[in-house]
Amino acid sequence: MPTQRLTSPGRQVRSSSRSAPGFTPDVEGKARGKAGDAKAQERIAALLAERFPHDAVLSEEARDSAARLSADRVWIIDPLDGTREYSEDRADWAVHVALWTRGATPADAATDFPGELTAAAVAIPGEDVVLDTASVEVLPALADDAPIRLAVSRSRPPAITEAVREGLGAELVPMGSAGVKIAAVVRGQVEAYVHAGGQYQWDSAAPVAIARAAGLHTSRIDGSPLVYNEADPYLPDLVVCRPEIADRILSLIASHTATSGEDS
Numbered sequence: 001m002p003t004q005r006l007t008s009p010g011r012q013v014r015s016s017s018r019s020a021p022g023f024t025p026d027v028e029g030k031a032r033g034k035a036g037d038a039k040a041q042e043r044i045a046a047l048l049a050e051r052f053p054h055d056a057v058l059s060e061e062a063r064d065s066a067a068r069l070s071a072d073r074v075w076i077i078d079p080l081d082g083t084r085e086y087s088e089d090r091a092d093w094a095v096h097v098a099l100w101t102r103g104a105t106p107a108d109a110a111t112d113f114p115g116e117l118t119a120a121a122v123a124i125p126g127e128d129v130v131l132d133t134a135s136v137e138v139l140p141a142l143a144d145d146a147p148i149r150l151a152v153s154r155s156r157p158p159a160i161t162e163a164v165r166e167g168l169g170a171e172l173v174p175m176g177s178a179g180v181k182i183a184a185v186v187r188g189q190v191e192a193y194v195h196a197g198g199q200y201q202w203d204s205a206a207p208v209a210i211a212r213a214a215g216l217h218t219s220r221i222d223g224s225p226l227v228y229n230e231a232d233p234y235l236p237d238l239v240v241c242r243p244e245i246a247d248r249i250l251s252l253i254a255s256h257t258a259t260s261g262e263d264s
């Protein structure tokens with residue numbers, strides 16, 4: 001397994017460690033989040049421009065360009081996912097870097113999807129953890145009677161949360177950052193992450209690539225594939241979970257959607 005210091009997700013960073021992992025040790029509150037977003041963007045964009053000057057980039061913190069739709073290689077980055085948690089000096093924030101490659105698999109040419117995520121890294125600096133597609137490990141199979149823990153947004157849990165929690169008999173584990181929640185499934189700290197109601201490609205691309213490399217289930221909440229480098233960066237919902245419970249989760253969401261008329 002890559003470098004990991006196992007701590008509970010979302011733990012509070014002690015104030016004495018305030019200056020250790022962040023990009024902006026000297027600023028507080030919302031200004032800290034804003035400055036962290038800007039500084040992380042600046043550093044990653046500079047590195048990509050230096051090392052891969054011909055590649056396109058889709059970033060939460062940069063103006064989008066239609067050029068990426070015809071590019072062969074597109075970096076999909078979220079320089080600071082969990083800005084709210086970063087600004088609150090918590091540890092549950094992450095840095096996402098994914099590479100999308102045109103014609104990544106022979107099947108791509110025959111489908112509507114011209115490319116796929118081919119490599120990614122997610123850093124959780126507050127926990128001194130980096131996960132990547134090349135070295136991530138596959139967890140042992142989930143026992144039939146294993147307790148299920150469900151990662152959910154600590155600030156805006158989607159409406160489907162309660163239906164899924166109840167149907168699985170799961171314990172809810174609230175935490176910030178899509179990357180930290182997906183990493184928690186990869187790390188065996190929870191068994192599933194379900195999100196609906198809004199998100200963008202950069203929120204999930206890198207951690208989803210790592211989850212796939214670890215053999216986890218990844219899809220939209222209706223079971224359809226998560227597609228990246230689409231013209232519209234909006235990618236509002238997803239399920240990342242241990243493969244053994246994917247069918248149960250998708251059918252709980254489908255029943256909830258059918259009876260409530262909600263899609264989130």
Ligand SMILES: Nc1ncnc2c1ncn2[C@@H]1O[C@H](COP(=O)(O)O)[C@@H](OP(=O)(O)O)[C@H]1O
Pocket residue numbers: 060078080081082083084152153154155156175176177178179196197198199200203
């Ligand atoms: N309803 C929504 N609409 C748009 N983005 C959302 C969203 N819910 C969550 N997100 C984004 O998903 C990431 C994880 O959110 P959460 O911690 O609530 O699960 C955050 O990314 P950023 O911090 O990069 O903005 C947040 O902005």
Ligand SMILES: [Mg+2]
Pocket residue numbers: 060078080081082178202203
């Ligand atoms: Mg984000």
